[in-house]
Amino acid sequence: VSAAEQAAQHLEIAVIPGDGIGPEVITEARKVLDVAAEASGATVAYTEYPLGVQHWLATGETLSEETLQQLRGHDAILFGAVGADPQDTRVPSGLIERELLLKLRFSLDHCVNLRPARTYPGVQTPLVADAPIDFVVVREGTEGPYVGNGGSIRKGTSQEIATEVSLNTAYGVQRVVEDAFVRAQGRSKKLTLVHKHNVLVHAGDLWRRAVEEAAPSYPDVTWDYMHVDAATIHMVTHPGRFDVIVTDNLFGDILTDLAGAVTGGIGLAASGSINATGDAPSMFEPVHGSAPDIAGQGIADPTAAILSAALMLDHLGLSTAAEQIERAVHIQLSQWAAEASGSLSTAQRGDAYVQQLRRVVA
Amino acid sequence: VSAAEQAAQHLEIAVIPGDGIGPEVITEARKVLDVAAEASGATVAYTEYPLGVQHWLATGETLSEETLQQLRGHDAILFGAVGADPQDTRVPSGLIERELLLKLRFSLDHCVNLRPARTYPGVQTPLVADAPIDFVVVREGTEGPYVGNGGSIRKGTSQEIATEVSLNTAYGVQRVVEDAFVRAQGRSKKLTLVHKHNVLVHAGDLWRRAVEEAAPSYPDVTWDYMHVDAATIHMVTHPGRFDVIVTDNLFGDILTDLAGAVTGGIGLAASGSINATGDAPSMFEPVHGSAPDIAGQGIADPTAAILSAALMLDHLGLSTAAEQIERAVHIQLSQWAAEASGSLSTAQRGDAYVQQLRRVVA
Numbered sequence: 208v209s210a211a212e213q214a215a216q217h218l219e220i221a222v223i224p225g226d227g228i229g230p231e232v233i234t235e236a237r238k239v240l241d242v243a244a245e246a247s248g249a250t251v252a253y254t255e256y257p258l259g260v261q262h263w264l265a266t267g268e269t270l271s272e273e274t275l276q277q278l279r280g281h282d283a284i285l286f287g288a289v290g291a292d293p294q295d296t297r298v299p300s301g302l303i304e305r306e307l308l309l310k311l312r313f314s315l316d317h318c319v320n321l322r323p324a325r326t327y328p329g330v331q332t333p334l335v336a337d338a339p340i341d342f343v344v345v346r347e348g349t350e351g352p353y354v355g356n357g358g359s360i361r362k363g364t365s366q367e368i369a370t371e372v373s374l375n376t377a378y379g380v381q382r383v384v385e386d387a388f389v390r391a392q393g394r395s396k397k398l399t400l401v402h403k404h405n406v407l408v409h410a411g412d413l414w415r416r417a418v419e420e421a422a423p424s425y426p427d428v429t430w431d432y433m434h435v436d437a438a439t440i441h442m443v444t445h446p447g448r449f450d451v452i453v454t455d456n457l458f459g460d461i462l463t464d465l466a467g468a469v470t471g472g473i474g475l476a477a478s479g480s481i482n483a484t485g486d487a488p489s490m491f492e493p494v495h496g497s498a499p500d501i502a503g504q505g506i507a508d509p510t511a512a513i514l515s516a517a518l519m520l521d522h523l524g525l526s527t528a529a530e531q532i533e534r535a536v537h538i539q540l541s542q543w544a545a546e547a548s549g550s551l552s553t554a555q556r557g558d559a560y561v562q563q564l565r566r567v568v569a
Numbered sequence: 570v571s572a573a574e575q576a577a578q579h580l581e582i583a584v585i586p587g588d589g590i591g592p593e594v595i596t597e598a599r600k601v602l603d604v605a606a607e608a609s610g611a612t613v614a615y616t617e618y619p620l621g622v623q624h625w626l627a628t629g630e631t632l633s634e635e636t637l638q639q640l641r642g643h644d645a646i647l648f649g650a651v652g653a654d655p656q657d658t659r660v661p662s663g664l665i666e667r668e669l670l671l672k673l674r675f676s677l678d679h680c681v682n683l684r685p686a687r688t689y690p691g692v693q694t695p696l697v698a699d700a701p702i703d704f705v706v707v708r709e710g711t712e713g714p715y716v717g718n719g720g721s722i723r724k725g726t727s728q729e730i731a732t733e734v735s736l737n738t739a740y741g742v743q744r745v746v747e748d749a750f751v752r753a754q755g756r757s758k759k760l761t762l763v764h765k766h767n768v769l770v771h772a773g774d775l776w777r778r779a780v781e782e783a784a785p786s787y788p789d790v791t792w793d794y795m796h797v798d799a800a801t802i803h804m805v806t807h808p809g810r811f812d813v814i815v816t817d818n819l820f821g822d823i824l825t826d827l828a829g830a831v832t833g834g835i836g837l838a839a840s841g842s843i844n845a846t847g848d849a850p851s852m853f854e855p856v857h858g859s860a861p862d863i864a865g866q867g868i869a870d871p872t873a874a875i876l877s878a879a880l881m882l883d884h885l886g887l888s889t890a891a892e893q894i895e896r897a898v899h900i901q902l903s904q905w906a907a908e909a910s911g912s913l914s915t916a917q918r919g920d921a922y923v924q925q926l927r928r929v930v931a
């Protein structure tokens with residue numbers, strides 16, 4: 208047990224189950240988390256925050272300053288999913304995504320949006336060339352076209368002009384690039400910068416210089432550059448070439464959904480929104496959304512939420528516990544594949560992972 | 570023969586073969602074009618413009634006002650590919666793309682960037698679910714983040730800020746949306762707007778209202794909306810769901826490369842940059858680039874260039890000739906698949922398409 212693991216023996220976790228399938232998958236993630244933490248000699252206390260669409264409809268709160276202050280007091284945040292049923296006309300489109308999810312990322316300075324993409328045993332991918340995929344996308348999380356810096360004039364007239372401004376700073380780009388290089392050092396030592404610097408000249412140039420200037424400090428890491436359009440091709444034709452991808456907020460959003468698709472479905476894709484200095488809690492969430500179409504049926508796949516909990520443990524210094532969850536998930540997925548098991552409920556899956564984890568930690 | 574076809578009996582085509590494999594694939598496209606035009610009773614005169622990286626290195630011209638004026642005098646432009654070898658340090662990255670390719674699109678008001686995506690017989694796709702794909706992306710071509718409206722301050726310092734501004738106008742969006750609805754009417758009557766309006770609120774809202782307001786004029790067309798990140802998932806998991814996609818310049822750039830990948834390679838993807846009023850010539854080009862790595866070897870696949878020539882004929886009112894090229898390509902691809910033919914040279918492929926076309930038009 209490392210010093211970090213000893214220091215992290217009590218975890219204060221904020222839980223935002225959210226909407227739709229969010230609460231369903233978070234229930235399973237907590238079961239698994241409890242077992243992994245206990246095996247590592249850690250204790251976990253959960254505080255639930257009932258944020259999301261339902262909460263907004265009931266109270267008018269998306270995310271108040273007071274709630275935000277309370278969230279800051281935790282070691283990390285475990286987040287389910289938020290989002291209204293698109294049919295629900297009471298909820299302005301994108302409101303909860305911006306006023307809750309993005310507000311959390313921006314307020315808590317989640318500069319690194321970490322999204323591992325990998326194939327799992329027995330999980331079929333949509334690709335003929337079913338080669339192993341194992342890369343991680345380091346998506347910038349607090350800048351780019353996500354800053355909400357746009358507007359419109361003459362709205363609703365034939366002379367309307369709408370703008371969206373992508374803001375990119377040396378400060379914001381460099382810290383993400385450093386993070387990506389460090390992660391590449393801990394992996395296969397290959398970094399790919401994805402941007403579109405032939406068109407987005409100014410932002411693209413800033414990103415390229417950030418990588419060029421950081422590179423000499425990581426002489427064991429080789430890096431290359433790829434335009435975002437070309438990156439989508441490679442992700443379909445030979446995704447195995449990627450190790451660490453570093454990219455901006457919007458390109459990262461697009462590429463990680465694609466990565467989820469080519470690795471066998473976003474039911475498996477985990478993510479962490481990382482505060483790099485530790486000034487505020489980082490947040491861990493499945494990449495999938497609230498899936499209102501299957502909510503309430505108990506059939507959502509909790510794997511992405513469980514793997515997000517593992518990312519959280521790793522971030523909090525409990526790397527052994529994190530690896531144990533990863534291992535249990537691997538073993539259980541292989542087993543289901545061998546059994547050609549039919550459709551399982553959310554709880555059945557969660558319970559199976561828990562049992563598997565108990566064996567792993569024994 | 571329709572009135573349009575009679576009026577279009579003599580075609581003045583500007584040809585920009587460009588760099589790398591550009592000239593190689595354009596040679597084959599011209600062979601096929603000649604046969605198709607002749608069979609339709611049309612004549613074609615070609616004027617070659619030696620633009621591209623080599624021309625810039627030799628003369629310093631990317632695209633002069635004078636050349637642009639000359640190009641305006643033609644009925645259409647057939648474009649190969651431009652772009653330097655990334656290793657060639659004499660050529661500033663993106664220079665020729667911006668100063669030639671994008672300058673043409675912007676100067677000639679190519680508002681609709683039309684990119685069909687379809688599977689072809691015998692062409693293997695990277696997807697397990699090898700179902701037919703047949704959709705077309707109507708990509709906006711003169712606005713969005715492509716306008717070059719960005720800048721930076723304190724460049725090279727730790728306080729650098731770089732911006733990129735996406736400009737979107739009712740004028741620019743509405744004309745593209747209209748075009749997409751009309752194309753949907755001529756196809757399976759299903760339009761999908763792709764954007765990211767939960768984050769890019771102002772531009773996204775303009776696009777959504779443009780579609781909502783146009784929709785009643787096309788009551789036979791059903792439409793839906795998809796976020797760009799989700800669209801990449803659907804393009805991999807069930808691309809057959811798409812008929813016509815309408816989207817902005819950058820999202821269209823990304824999605825059409827992905828579409829090329831999932832349909833079996835961008836060696837087949839054709840495109841047209843359309844001037845909607847006819848005030849200036851439209852331009853037709855393969856989606857693939859200049860591929861410096863295989864240039865000069867005579868092994869590039871000319872299919873995308875040939876299908877681009879077909880798009881050009883269709884645009885110029887020679888729809889029968891266009892269909893005949895499409896048909897010849899289909900038949901020939903099926904034949905190669907049945908023969909399990911090995912690797913063919915660029916010219917062998919071109920000649921085979923010509924022979925096949927002769928049979929089709931006979």
Ligand SMILES: CC(C)[C@H](C(=O)O)[C@@H](O)C(=O)O
Nearest residue numbers: 304305308309460767768798
């Ligand atoms: C819901 C949305 C605002 C969000 C994003 O665009 O970042 C989501 O797509 C994601 O990837 O986490």
Ligand SMILES: CC(C)[C@H](C(=O)O)[C@@H](O)C(=O)O
Nearest residue numbers: 405406436666667670671822
């Ligand atoms: C070369 C580049 C500027 C261009 C674009 O981004 O539009 C290309 O990728 C394309 O899709 O035609």
